[in-house]
Amino acid sequence: MAYTYDPQNIFARILRGEIPNKTVIETEHTLAFHDINPGAPVHVLVVPKGAYVCFDHFAGQASELEIVDFHRTAAKVCAMMDVAPDAGDGYRAITNAGENGVQEVPHYHLHIIGGRHLGRMLGKA
Ligand code: AMP
Numbered sequence: 001m002a003y004t005y006d007p008q009n010i011f012a013r014i015l016r017g018e019i020p021n022k023t024v025i026e027t028e029h030t031l032a033f034h035d036i037n038p039g040a041p042v043h044v045l046v047v048p049k050g051a052y053v054c055f056d057h058f059a060g061q062a063s064e065l066e067i068v069d070f071h072r073t074a075a076k077v078c079a080m081m082d083v084a085p086d087a088g089d090g091y092r093a094i095t096n097a098g099e100n101g102v103q104e105v106p107h108y109h110l111h112i113i114g115g116r117h118l119g120r121m122l123g124k125a
Contacts, residue, residue: 011047015107022034024080027072028049030046032044032073043113044111044112046073046077048066054098054108055095083114093110094111
């Protein structure tokens with residue numbers, strides 16, 4: 001099965017400049033901005049500019065340039081937000097996918113969350 005990308009999703013609209021965002025850093029292939037409803041003092045979304053629905057879509061289909069740019073930018077976000085463990089107190093990088101992953105916005109994004117202790121990753125269901 002191939003992924004179908006919805007060009008009206010909210011991050012597509014942000015990338016087209018139709019909706020404002022609080023940008024942390026922008027590169028040729030990547031945009032990182034503050035989450036509108038932060039779950040912690042630091043909550044930044046790292047978003048590839050290409051039309052990818054979720055992690056495996058991006059990791060499987062994006063060009064090497066896009067993949068490298070995305071991850072280098074995510075690393076810069078960690079440093080800029082002072083959460084990288086070499087100088088700060090650490091963070092969690094999360095991506096949700098599909099229904100079981102409870103993904104709300106169908107454009108791939110990595111959450112960089114920190115600024116407080118985040119507890120264990122998952123409760124036992
Ligand atoms: P997910 O559930 O992984 O798809 O996460 C979507 C995230 O996007 C949530 O944390 C929302 O708070 C965030 N979000 C939704 N709309 C906006 C927006 N306009 N600007 C910034 N973040 C947003």
